[in-house]
Amino acid sequence: MENIFFNNLGIIALESATELGKKINKVLYDWRDENFLIPCSCPRFSSGEAKGIVEASVRDKDIYILVDVCNNSLTYKMDGSLNRMSPDDHYQDLKRIIAACNGKAGRITVIMPFLYEGRQHRKTMRESLDCAMMLKELENMGVHSIVTFDAHDPRMQNVLPLNGLEIISPALQFTQALFAEYEDLKIDSEHLIFVAPDEGATERVIFLASLFGVNIGMFYKRRDYTKIVDGTNPIIAHEFCGGNIDGMDAIVVDDMIASGGSMIDVANQLKERGAKRVFLFSTFGLFTSGLEKFDKAYESGVFTRIFTTNLIHQKEELLEKEYYSTVNMGRYIAAIIDTLNKGDSMIEISKPASRIRKAVEDYKIYH
Structure with missing residues (x-):
């Protein structure tokens, strides 16, 4: 009805x-x-x-x-x-x-x-x-x-x-954007790893890694709890928990890039541990401290690509960067509105596990 x-x-x-x-x-x-x-x-x-x-x-x-x-x-x-x-x-x-x-x-x-x-x-x-x-x-x-x-x-x-x-998780759109940009990914536990930049991102990383059939790594933030800077306790260091990543592609997944300092530090540590390429997935690209530090990191080979969505305002300067890819969410939000308006279930849209798994299987077949 x-x-x-x-x-x-x-x-x-x-x-x-x-x-x-x-x-x-x-x-x-x-x-x-x-x-x-x-x-x-x-x-x-x-x-x-x-x-x-x-x-x-x-x-x-x-x-x-x-x-x-x-x-x-x-x-x-x-x-x-x-x-x-x-x-x-x-x-x-x-x-x-x-x-x-x-x-x-x-x-x-x-x-x-x-x-x-x-x-x-x-x-x-x-x-x-x-x-x-x-x-x-x-x-x-x-x-x-x-x-x-x-x-x-x-x-x-x-x-x-x-x-x-x-x-809603934009994991499907990130997967599709990555596959559209790169045709040389090897999706197995010996060549690909998903990385959480902090404890809060672990659930997102486990969700994607399980569907890709690969392992995860995690950084935890060591903070100075005696101080508060800009409303939070400052980070002293990022400590890595995970196995050997030498020669592997690493995908770092987080909900937002604010100033970007933590994301660049994580990418830098992954490269120091021998990562072949580092891809950065972030739902919201705020870039509150500008893009200069990302320009320098990219020129130094710290990361290969940044993917963020168009769910929030994107600066023109960002859209012009050669290391940046936009993940378009307009069609997905239209599907959400259409689904809610019809009174249908949101389960497949909120966490589209079956569609991500199929995208991975198709990629393995064709590439």
């Missing part, structure tokens, strides 16, 4: 996710021959205050709101000066658009690829739990479910036991 919301679909892309929204709508248009984008805006007063405007009816529709809280390329005027938009600004705009729907939408799903305040997911002292507060706030505003990708800590699902928090 068709879901009552089928063909009564609406997509609202905030300014931070305009380009991604257009790509998703184009795919859905090809599938359903209908335009689903609903215009919206968040104009600001000269004081910096704002309001949310939804420019078409949302009554009884199945609404999907797209927001990129990491898009720091956007600015707004306050008191005559330009302010760059922070994650806090984007989150406030999201709440404004939800409020502008006035409770008339049949169902609201928020698609937030980078989970707002996802890095502040647990307490280690007397401090706030911002991510949990955000999730509860959206629940209280009537949001039916939230879709995010590769959450820093998947246990955030426990905050919403009755509402949905779908955490």
Whole structure:
């Protein structure tokens, strides 16, 4: 039986996710021959205050709101000066658009690829739990479910036991992107290894390594717990746990590249241990300290390729680098929206193990 919301679909892309929204709508248009984008805006007063405007009816529709809280390329005027938009600004705009729907939408799903305040997911002292507060706030505003990708800590699902928090893995798209770029990979335990740059990435690495049929390695971060720098305890060193990797291709998998110092240090240690090539997989490429250190590392042969998704804003400078590959997620998000709108199961989409295994088997046959 068709879901009552089928063909009564609406997509609202905030300014931070305009380009991604257009790509998703184009795919859905090809599938359903209908335009689903609903215009919206968040104009600001000269004081910096704002309001949310939804420019078409949302009554009884199945609404999907797209927001990129990491898009720091956007600015707004306050008191005559330009302010760059922070994650806090984007989150406030999201709440404004939800409020502008006035409770008339049949169902609201928020698609937030980078989970707002996802890095502040647990307490280690007397401090706030911002991510949990955000999730509860959206629940209280009537949001039916939230879709995010590769959450820093998947246990955030426990905050919403009755509402949905779908955490999607982009592992299939990374696998396809790697296979499309390189035809000389030898997929066995003697030639390929997946590496976790820290303890938090171990689950992602085990998932992929199991499907590829290869071994894993892991680094753990030795920290100075007597100091706090930029909100965290500084890393003293990365220590490697694993076997001999001499002559092997190594794939480092993590949820994000922030400043990039840890990822480069890990890649450097792998090369010192004899790794043939080092590939870097990261769902979110923030590159908060610029790309100069990556340029130097690439020129020195520390890594071979960086793969990150287009789930968040990508700097033009990054897109021009010869060592960088974009993993396009537009079609996958369209499939997620289509699946949720029809009321179908999300199991195959959230962790597509069978499709990854088939991609690996096909690669072995053809290469």
